[in-house]
Amino acid sequence: MSHIPACPVCSMENTYQDGDNYICADCAHEWPVNAAAEDTQESDGIVRDANGNPLADGDAVILIKDLKVKGSSTVLKKGTKVKSIRLGDASDGHEVDCKMDAGNFMLKACFLKKA
Numbered sequence: 001m002s003h004i005p006a007c008p009v010c011s012m013e014n015t016y017q018d019g020d021n022y023i024c025a026d027c028a029h030e031w032p033v034n035a036a037a038e039d040t041q042e043s044d045g046i047v048r049d050a051n052g053n054p055l056a057d058g059d060a061v062i063l064i065k066d067l068k069v070k071g072s073s074t075v076l077k078k079g080t081k082v083k084s085i086r087l088g089d090a091s092d093g094h095e096v097d098c099k100m101d102a103g104n105f106m107l108k109a110c111f112l113k114k115a
Helices: 033-037 040-044
Strands: 015-018 021-024 030-032 061-063 096-100 103-107 112-114
Touching: none
Parallel strands: none
Antiparallel strands: 015 021, 021 030, 061 112, 096 103
């Protein structure tokens, strides 16, 4: 039995294969089966958003999911626009450094889409 990966956008495991694509039943994100085998962010060194668009310093992005801030009661709401991002060290998986009204945060690119 083959293992179907969790959704790269929302990290839920409620996914299924439909032809040449995997589909997440929770957020409706679709991605190619062959993309699961290769992680484009690690293979080419380019930081990409949830849709696969390359990100650069100074870009504006939008959150695609409500994010709870670890160690706080703060929640970053879905749809929040973040201006002037900075790409940081991706060693811990948090590639994007940004400043918002609630403070400074390091975010994973998989929870962002380019504005």
